[in-house]
Amino acid sequence: MRLMLTCKRALVGVCLLILVTSMALLAPLIAPHDPGEQNLAARLQPPAWLAGGSLQHPLGTDHLGRDILSRLIYGSRISLLVALIAVAVSGTIGTLLGVAAGYWQGRIDSFIMLLADVQLAFPFILFALAVMAVLGPGLRNVIVVLGITGWVAYGRLLRAEVMSLRAREYVEAVRALGQTDGKIILRHILPNVMPSLIVMASLRVANMIIAESSLTFMGLGVEPHIPTWGSMLADGRAYITSAWWLATFPGLAIMLTVLGVNLVGDWLRTTLDPRLRNTV
């Protein structure tokens, strides 16, 4: 019953993700306008279904007369790009450190966990803000910051998993057969932590999308001339009482994408977790 329910939800999630991904991939083909094209005379036009709107700009125009739909479509590229690369970077760092800590334990473990604790002591956004203030805003720096700050979640999870795995009989058996540490980790431990890693990564994608939007919203993220959901939200905030569509649509886009990622992530978790599978 539970699986069926999550299946339905997952379907919604998959649809949302397909939508966003195809928006990102096909942006130049489907966007009705150049996202940077301004038309001052047509600024703050409402969406097509309201009085004063036109089909030329289905979701209306912003404060410089740029087409909101086109900017949303192009903005999806940045959100996905940043999220995927940041997850890949932080996932890799987290896996390396987590496995090392869990496998060798002892001093290595204490040191790595000390690093993790230090980093966790700072609220994430404060930490990211501080780093961005030093590095300066920019797309590359956003990815660097999110990539570096995100590893702790993976590190801690994998450390715990590896610790329990390495005490299993089959690991002891291969070790007794004289297998090297490297091969044990690669062949016998990593494949077994993969499900947790995938679930964690899928959940983190959502966090990264929000983090990128937040940083850009605060003016410390992606450069202003690149259309992103975060910067659209920030620009639109000043007009929230007179032209609600400027901030509402990028807000919805962030919400739906994050929802999609989370639904799929949930489904992955239930499917990959043997304990949950048995309860069906």
Place this chain on the structure above:
Amino acid sequence: MKKTVSLVACLLIATLLLIGCGGKQQEAVLVVAQGVDATMLDPGMHSETTTANVERQIFDPLLEMGANQEYEPALATSWEAVTPTTWEIRLRQGVRFHDGEELTAEDVQYTIERILDPSKNSPQASNYSAIASVEVVDDYTLRIHTKQPYPVLPARLANLRIVPKHYVEEIGDERFKREPVGTGPYKLVRWDKDEQIVLEANPDYWRGEPEIKRVVFKVIPEDASRVMALQAGQVDIAVNIPPHQVAAVNNSGKAQVLEVPSSRFLLIQFMMDNPGPLADRRVRLALNLAVDVDSIVENLLGGNATPMTQTLANLDFGYNPQLKPYGYDLERAKALLKEAGYADGFKLTFAAPTGRYMMDKEVGEAIKNQLEALGLQVELKLPEWGVYAEQIMSRKVDADLWLIGWGNSLFDAEGTLYTWFHTGQRFCYYHVDAERQRVVDELLDKARTNMDPQEREQQYQQALALIHEDIPWLLLHQQKDLYGVSKRVNWTPRSDEAIILYNAGWK
């Protein structure tokens, strides 16, 4: 997901707080909202409009610009050039500082000498550099000697607010910035940094006690928040209402927007210090022709500005009515670029402030776009205001084009042209051929020291025409200031952006 929800919730709560907690206000408090806090309350050591608007409640100037652009007596009862280089000033008798001491000529002398003292490094020093010495004749009379005839001295004195010598010497400059004592209509009660400055009426004020007994200057950086506070009745005077919110304020029933033409204008300086495309007059003209100022004014600023016709505001003495804007003509601009050898365009960096002037970021983005239509590759930089202001003051702006606003409270060409176009001055990036430059320098020097107003005006108009030919700026627009004013207050905004409250009252 959770984070999105909390983000949305936070925004909602913030909005509700702003709208909802207006509450009952004490009838006697007038609240003024500006975008940034004062940096100090010492009138001699800063040069910022927003700071001046707070400290001018605590201090008085010698004279004051009246409604008809004429100077009226304040602490001085008369001022007169007894020779072309000597001005005799008589002080009002019986004026007392907040600590009870009487104002004398020595305080005025001290105020001027303190600003000119190189060791104090006052940013206003260059404003008074024409002064050679200040001589105290008796307690209520002094003579100001200028190096050369200096006709705009009264205009300078209207911006000179007098500090008490005995008190500043006693507590020192640093404490004086935070614990000011003046002769003004209000006394400082409390200063919560970046939040509010509370003032109370001075019952012994020489003009009589102000009608409004308590004034609070609040810091509300966001345009939208200032408007909401105004609509909720939490604020009585709010500066810089964005044009697209004017209708909302007027419909709120609590407040209305008052508009006043401002002496402040926006310009883009061409970085002419270095060789490169911008050293070519044709390129500078092409850039001017490529920017559609009319459309920016009409659409972005809702008509709340006037396109500039020359490098001087139209309220200022010396303005040349013959000069016309360069106009908007993209085709001609492209042809000029081609003629100059840049048919394929070139790369430019363009810096603009955010949040300091009406819609400044939007104006910057629109101009970037229009320059790109000319075929240039433009990189837009939007530095934070504090950083940007510092770069401009120290001539270290890292851009080929940079946008800035210039307010000239003298209402005289001297306040703009000398600083921006006379060789060697702080903002002079005007480099053309040596002969032309010599002629302009000479005209500005002559006009600066000419006591004959008609001749002076002609000299400025001549200089303006020459500068106009050389195109040192990308001309933008002169602002109209929009103030949101509560319906319970009687107060009139001014062209020089000064907020004066001693004669404001309740309706």
